[in-house]
Amino acid sequence: MYQDYIGLISGVVMLIGTFGRVALLHASMMIAASTVPAVAAPFAYVTNSSDANVSVIDTATNAVILPNIGVGSYPYFVAVTPDGKRAYVSNSAAGNVSAIDTTTKAITATIFVGTTPFGVAVRPGGRYVYVANNADDTVSVIDTTTNAVAPPITVGDAPYFIAFAPSGSTAYVTNSSDNTVSILDATTGAVGDTVTVGATPHGAAVTPDGSFLYVANYGDGTVTVVNTSNGSTSSIPVGVNPESVAISPDGKTIYVSNAHDNTVKVINAATNLVTDTIPVGSYPRGVAFTPDGTRVYVANQTSGNVSVIDTVTKTVISTVGVGTDPYSVGLQPAPLVFQVFEPTLGFNKITNLYKLAATFTLGATSEGIYPLTEPVTLIVGPSASPSRITIPPRSFKTNNLTGTLDFTGFIGGASVTASFKPSATPLVDGHPTQWSFTATVTRVSVRNFTSPVPVTLIVGNDYGSKAAPAP
Template identity: 50%
Template sequence: MAASSPPPTGQTAPFAYQTTQLVYVTNLVSDSVSVIDTSTNTVVGTVTVGDGPRGVAVTPDGARAYVTNSDSDNVSVIDTSTNTVVATVTVGDGPQGVAVTPDGARAYVTNSDSDNVSVIDTSSNTVVATVTVGDDPRGVAVTPDGARAYVTNFFDDSVSVIDTATNTVIATIDVGNLPSGVAISPDGTRAYVTNSGSDNVSVINTSTNTVIATITITIGVSPTDVAITPDGTRAYVTNLGDTSGGVQNVSVIDTATNTVIASITVGNGPQGVTVTPDGARVYVTNSFDDSVSVIDTATNEVTGPPISVGDGPTDVAIATIGTPPPPPPSDRRGRVVSKKPLKVHERPARRSPVEGSLRPGEVVRIECKVDGHRAKGNDAWYKLASEPRGWVPARHVKVLDPPIPRCSDN
């Protein structure tokens, strides 16, 4: 990070927003997690965890990494500020995948040998629910609004959809053969599922929970994992098996056309994949040569030498640690928590004209807040930066990207 010049005499220095991005890689054989600093692409730490670590997910604030240990039937919780294990949570048999909800309150863990999903309360690091799903659940992903969790069932050729409010399965979707990885588009409208046995990717419409497209992996075998760029335009798929020419690669899918537009040769046995928050780079674990490849998304080429990690790297996740700058007004989000459609008013007053309405659970963009007509003890109102434009009572919207500035300061 470049150093900033000191302020002129008599002026106060602006707050310095400093962040570090760390990549957490589970090493299945060596029972450890390698920590990579993205600024140098070097390993800066190794954390000993349970037996057979497979999945890893990081809380939205970057403070904790949750690691599934498939052979010891538990989850290691890593404090990313110290890179030490601060808790161990017993779950089901053969835990594989893990995903954390957008609010950071819950971690969903797939247990492949007990055919269920453990739900961990991250504040207490205890299991608060167990959800029965299909045969051999592997991958799991949560929608951006936190309302649904999508779980791939490897031997059932299906995906279970869990309602996170009730922790019950509300739909089962037939997909391709031996589904493993799953990722949700940033707008929450699509789920991409890798089918390792049929060499294709199923695209699910999350509003209808039906498959609307099947993408054939033209150059690649056994698609295993998938990650989507923050702008939602590309999906990166790791192909674990060899092609006829002995090449192991990553397929790049254009999500607008749902076609493969590039194939990138990486290391031996590509398995886990993740994208940096700015969308500039993709990190891929090469499970058979104990390394991580880094892809430049602008060129779709591998940049730099492979990064040596532990034995059998499997999954990968990125933690942003530190104090990031606040998002611009149009990027601050909130989720409607009212039980009924929420009216959007022309002014911050209940008796002002209604401009439209928002459905319960809908994610909106917030520009700023003011004090307006009091609503059951809360006089704050949010000005929307997304359609329909207008004002809503703050008591009916849960902020996802705090803080919300006052309109006079915006």
């Protein structure tokens, strides 16, 4: 068992490809619960379309935080940024989007887009917000750093909802009047293929690994499953007027609200069969998972409340009264997990010190990593007594000569040197998605070393871990 560490911790991290959320972590990684970045119980944001406001539910207590937040006329959809700091609300009758500071619950900007904005989605990375303008047949793109709106992108007839691939490179836009999904290249703004789905497609969601798109077809009672690699489709009967789709953070289950039979259907993603039917309130619309996947929040439009579903028991455990005609629910996305390959550890004794060398490779999350603004933590050893070094946000400095982000200093009495180097890969919202990482940590002690040894890297809320054999 580890007590403390003395020595050198040297890690190399290559972020490659796109992988899914927390439960996609391979069983062999053996990550200890205490190494997972803590995420406070998030707030659920509920648009009350006839009240022109947003209710905020504290998901830890399911209490509504009053007063409600006034927004524009007939707010329909809401999306929360990956860091949970902002929520964006489409005001369908006002032709604009309200930006909410989730700390102060204040409106920080009102951004005019197209006519009758419906679906709103934050591109992975958090910089850009995409809005489906239902009456214009366009998509508006907001740069959240300036609130500037790019020229609109023409899509299909009556765009309703937008869902992003985990990589952030592709947006899927449901077109409710021509029964199609437009596939939008989010890096160029070009519309590529168009996929035919069921009648009157409304909500949609992409699996955490990006392999499948699930589309709720309001007009024919089905969900279309689109294979994103080849565009092939299949259909799942679900209920009357399916409205919204939410996929669990582990990618194993899909929840679909059926507006006219007051139920939520649960689909097993492995078989694409309906496994459960959960009665909820009247005319269920929006559906959203909590980041840990243990709860689902369902906005019931005509009953003026939100059903809270326990995803283990598949039962409603709470009903929360909100405003008039609640339409959608927005929650902070789950932390993303790196996929880790072949970590190795090595020790070399120097006088009375030990040096620990670790090399491991991780798959990129869809959010990328932002070392300049996020805390970086390296953990080696079991959860009972690990060596844990956390470099605070904004500690890394840009080295213009090498192109690296560097840190040198003392953390908790340990001498730490760390460096990130971006690879020449496509960017997500202006940030590299592949990095190499090295760190050296000295002046901590190592005792009673045993195998296997968990090695974990955390950047912001994203993390990866795997047990490495002891040398």
